[in-house]
Amino acid sequence: MTTEKDLRVCEKGHQYYKSSDCKSYPICHEENKPKSGFLAKLSSPARNALLHEGIDTLKKLSLHTEKEILNLHGIGPASIPMLRASLAEEGLTFKK
Template sequence: MERQKTLRTCEKGHRYYKSTDCPTCPTCEKENKPKDGFLSLLSSPARSALIEYLGIDTLEKLAKYSEKEILKLHGMGKASLPILRKALAEKGLSFKEESTKK
């Protein structure tokens, strides 16, 4: 069963419809999207996951985490990993290696 969309208004006065409990205004999200850098290449949910959950706003901070740790974040999908890998590689960085338990 599809949820009913409700009309909402954000703090800035933007009006939008949402069918979930997510309070994020799509217009505000577009306005907040970086114009350059690796974060500008990601979807809004993926970008928010990095910034809000882990405070990742640089590639150096991203390199401190493994791919598995990043994928666990709500809003982060597998489609974002190739973008992140490429951005890291361009700076001579990579994701942290997974520790193997023996």
């Protein structure tokens, strides 16, 4: 099965091909990667998934269940232990 890729242009003018609806361009997202905090520990797709939902703090993350976060496009099972640990460092947990 062949997946057709569309030519796209990011906000900075970079051209790239993508087969999914995801608007992520790896080079630009790597340039915008935070230097510290829990978002810096995540892959670009996972970080972008959270930011797209307005989840930019651990407090906001704690308002969601693990299942809700796993349902976001870009979040995979490997992200959950890191997110759980980051929450625990601040005395927080995922919503039950």
